[in-house]
Amino acid sequence: MKIADLRAHAHLFNDYTELRVQQNRNVGLTMINGDLVRNPRSTQGGVSARVARAGGWGFCSTPEIDGAALERVVGKASTNAKVLAGRSKLGDLQLPATKGNGSFDWKSDAKERSQKELIEFLEAIDAHIKETYPKLSSRLMALSNLDMQKTLLTSQGAESFSLTPRSLIYIQMTLEADGEPIDLLESYGGLGHFEDRFDDPSVLFPTIAKQYEHLEAKAGGVYASAGPKTCILDAELAGILAHEAIGHTTEADFVMGGSIAGQFMDKQIADPMVTLVDFAHTALGETCPVPVYIDDEGTTSEDCTIIDEGVLRHFMHNKESAGHFETAPTGNARAYQFSDEPLIRMRNTAILPGKSKLEEMIASVDDGYYLMKPGNGQADTTSEFMFAVTLGYEIKNGKLGRGLRDTTISGVAFDMLKTVSMLSDEMAWTGAGMCGKKQPIPVGMGGPALKCSVNLGGK
């Protein structure tokens, strides 16, 4: 649906109103040991309205997208807001006026690959892996493409259209070691349609070779020793640390809900070399993995510098929290499906690079670990975090040693960031992140390698 079609319904708006038409399109393929076990496509689309009245919100959505449906969702959302207003004594919301306007279309100019071609792409990778690495006990490959298309109109006059695609290939390889399966999962891809991300299967072969090399080291590796250790966290772990352990605690709705970060505004919470930013769409001159130009409340998205040279400076806001804290919204309000209300969500959260070389950092550690790849992670309102680590190496006397079996790191982020003593001069992004907070949402995470002290789980 075009913005002009939405505009025709602006006369229905009596209170603060957002009207959003959205469609998510997914393509998924899963191949196990060369057999295609899943081959689905899905489309979820519809229209939603959100209305604010007397301090509360009403929301309604339907999958039907026509004039009658638009009228119905606005009417029902208004009714819901009135029902709440009739019972709750919330006080008026202060919703700053924003009027983002623009069209942001990442559609590929290349000819779209058919499902058959996508299957053949995976088959070519699988055939290469099977032939090149015969010791593998199993191979799993998954392709996941998501197109998120949104059209938004608000009663404050914001109008926007966006099409943001993401294309990912996951490869998991498994080796038997000591009678146990040892695996390593790697994701490839990010922002853009498949045609723009993946050219020829052979382009991935060198990185797959590296993945296998790491898997062999892991299979022949050791368990980490439990307890506190000096570690070098590589870019992916720095990124998940930025997102999970710091980012979530500084989402303004979490702050209003009791996050410990609420006590630390304008205080030193990290070593002065640490600067952490939630980028809207562009970082250090390059487009981020999940660019957000106008959020789902119609606010033009701005970068949010959360930690500036070690000092906590800003929270991430939607309109409601910005009104509460008497500041400007940062454009962090995002919804996953047409049927979801916008929540404060991170976009592209990263620690900025420093001045050290990774080699120097490793050389500076006498007894510790180089931790490279995270699994899942969680953090707390206290900033206590836990991340699974699926790839790493020992560091002994400044040199990389044996590979590590899966382990876990934990700590209190606001303490741990004070132990950061070196940051590498290069940073990397991962565009495969999916954050969960009532709804899932794609996010970007990034950072340099950082040297710090963390607690490891082990045997």
Next chain:
Amino acid sequence: MQLNRSLADSCVEALKAAGADKAQCVLRVMDKSEFTVNAGKIDLLRTTENGSLSLTAILDDKKGSLNLNELDSKSVARAVEEVVNLAKISQADAANDIAEGGEAQSFDSGPTEPDLGAMYDRLENLIERGKQHYPLAIFDQMVYDFSTSETLFRNSNGVDLTERKGQYSFDCMFSSREGAKSSSFNYTGFLSHDADTELWLCGSLDRLLRENGQQVHTEGLKGKFTGDVIFTPDCLGDFLGTVTSFLTDGPMITGNSIYKDSIGQQIAAPSLTLHSRPVSEELASGYRVTGDGTVAENSTIIDKGQLTTHLLGLFGAKKTGGQRAVNDGGCFVVEPGDTPLEQMIAGVERGVLLGRFSGGNPTDSGDFSGVAKNSFLIENGKITQPLTETMLSGNLAQMLGTIRSVSTERTHFGNAIIPWLHAQGLTISGS
């Protein structure tokens, strides 16, 4: 939304006409009404309606599947054509199949309309009670919804099953604060067929809110030891979900499941009996039809420590040569043990009462490690202090073998009934 019954039948016929040897259609309509509490305020009433049409076509053992929520005739006709084309370009696999047909059946459970007034009252009463009984608690977010769904399963083998469900669902995330000190957040939830019962009387909410207030002032452990762990019902439910995930299609097909050859073998101490009861009257969240379109039955997954079934779907069973499970798992009911909780705690020399486990996904071999959250230290049979920065590690398979006792008390979550469980030999380490 209204279910268009003729749409499902016409889809199966259209898929056959387009060339499918076997065709399946699952049509579902859903309505939801939801109150959300943010930072202690009931601030959102959300109503959503949605539809879902899942089409499957198999021809020459090649399968395509497609899901959409546009149910107009043009979109459906396009989808029928597309799913057959998806099947044509897929790989042939003799394991691709649809369920065998049987007698047409219809199932109905739960209410059809929400009692919004009662839902609001329950939330308001909980917030009010919090001020008196949980004075340190902050309700970060609560979601209380009522949802209905009606699903039609049709396939070209004659499957004709209809299921309507209505249920209330409550999820709550909370933390506690005293001055500058905060507890870790915790969360719980439950399901029910009515909104008549005060929320703090359901599931484990009252206990967890009280404990959370005590967890504002925590202490860390020093050093590392091998000790006992008492899993609380919320935490044990999560672990059982992880254990049973090893029994499903994915790890069974890759061959990486630690339980791939364990049917009939003792995989846990005899005190553990785990049922999956999707058709039980005890639970509000059951299901009568599996994802494959067969009529669900109750099963016992672990019987006195012995593994009795994998949880293979139709495809997984054909692919591995195993037995298709009679349900999709979940709806866990763990048989109570013979040890009262108080006695269980008294039997621990040094260990952890584990409220929540924040950990990485276990490895294929069952190794796990993570942080003990919302947990207490037990020393000499007594709970001595709430813990912070305490890590746990062990191996799932080995841990099940070390179960010392299961409690007589159980918590009823509406989607599961779970006791406390005492396991031994886990690595517990502090900072």
